[in-house]
Amino acid sequence: MKKYLITALLISSLLVFAYLLFINRLNISIRMSELAVSLQEIDKNEGNIDHISLIATYEISKKIYENRIDQDDADTLEQVVDSLVTREKDNPPIIKTGYGLLATPGIWVINFNRRVLGKKPLHYQAKEPGTSTDLDMAYYYERNYLFDHAIKLYKKALEERTLSSTMRASILLHQGYCYALAGLNDMARANYLSIIEKFPQESSSITAAILLRYLEGFQLAREKTLAGNSDPLAISRDLMNLLAYKQAMQILRDAEKKAAPGDLPGIKYFMARCYSGMGQPDKAVESYLQVITDSPSSEFALYSNRRILRIGTKSGNKKIIEISKNVNTKLKDPVFDRMVNEQDKLVESEDLPGTIEIEIPVKIEADIKKYTEAADKKPAATRELVITTSDGNTFRGKQLNETKTEIILETSIGRITVKKDKITSIKKR
Secondary structure (H helix, E strand, O other), rough: HHHHHHHHHHHHHHHHHHHHHHHHHHHHHHHHHHOOOOOHHHHHHOOOOOHHHHHHHHHHHHHHHHHOOOHHHHHHHHHHHHHOOOOOOOOOOOOOOOOHHHHHHHHHHHHHHHHHOOOOOOOOOOOOOOOOOOHHHHHHHHOOOOOHHHHHHHHHHHHOOOHHHHHHHHHHHHHHHHHHHOOOOOHHHHHHHHHHHOOOOOHHHHHHHHHHHHHHHHHHHHHHHOOOOOOOOHHHHHHHHHOOOHHHHHHHHHHHHHHHHHHHHHHHHHHHHHHHHOOOHHHHOOOOOHHHHHOOHHHHHHHHHHHHHHHHHHOHHHHHHHHHHHHHHOOHHHHHHHHHHHHHHOOOOOOOOOOOOOOOHHHHHHHHHHHHOOOOOOOOOEEEEEEOOOOEEEHHHHHEEEEEEEEEEEEOOOOEEEEHHHEEEEEEE
């Protein structure tokens, strides 16, 4: 009997020791996982450049408005920002251990102790949680200037009660940015002030303070621009650079009716920029392609093709990207080539339901195909012409190129594009 008692005591001791060893190893595993999650969150927050892209939008536009950078540099910078800002999945932190569901009782015990001590509980899930489709789609709409859609989805995401303060502040920040670019300045200001007041410990608070200053500065600059005595084209260009797309579009439509032939490529390009900023990428692409087919030798053809590349990249539309690349085989734009190099660094995003479809009119697509497939011709650089137009203008210079609808001259004041339907006489010099 004594022998059995000793054996039972020994076995019990071994079981207790094994249990305590298991609990100790489980506790260490949970604590190490907790530390790993904390470090990952710190790394994500410190290394997050998502908010920088919001500031970059304003800063690049501000520099163009103040003539501190040219359009080539601006296009390159915007593509670099796009390539840096890759959307990461905002999964809630989870505690992973090597014990699967066996760790659940240990988590319960730890959480009971943490509740007694007034600390936040740990969250354990056996599987990776799914990502928020609403947030993914809201961010997608934001990047494609569909601000009304983005605002609604961010509002829906904010209804989730389990959001961390970091995530809630970030969503409010992006929603405020969408309000600002949609022209709802008061609502944008309310979001930024709410972040600064309620989440002062978050990095979003610093970004909100910066965006608030930009918002106020741009609003003052717009008022100053509208009160000035510049010509309509200059006013609309400044308003566009100040992200006031709707106001710029109104002026551009009036200017288009009275514009000289040489001004039309620029007007069409600025109108396309406004279409894009107002969340109409299909009209924007159509206008950009018209600039390219009507005025392929103008600088606005280069600018337009770069914008087509960015629209295709942001929307995930591979057909649009391919069209822009084909066009550049004719334009041979070195800035475009640098943008493609940056685009190649982008992480290809997953397909999302309801993504943007961009339809190109059949005629425009046929004109672009004809343009890209046409054989290269040497421009008649030695041919000097004197062209008189129906509006009383006379242009003298060397002919650089000729298309179905226009003649491009190199004059003493620069490159001039003359529409053929405006020409009344042509003389050789």
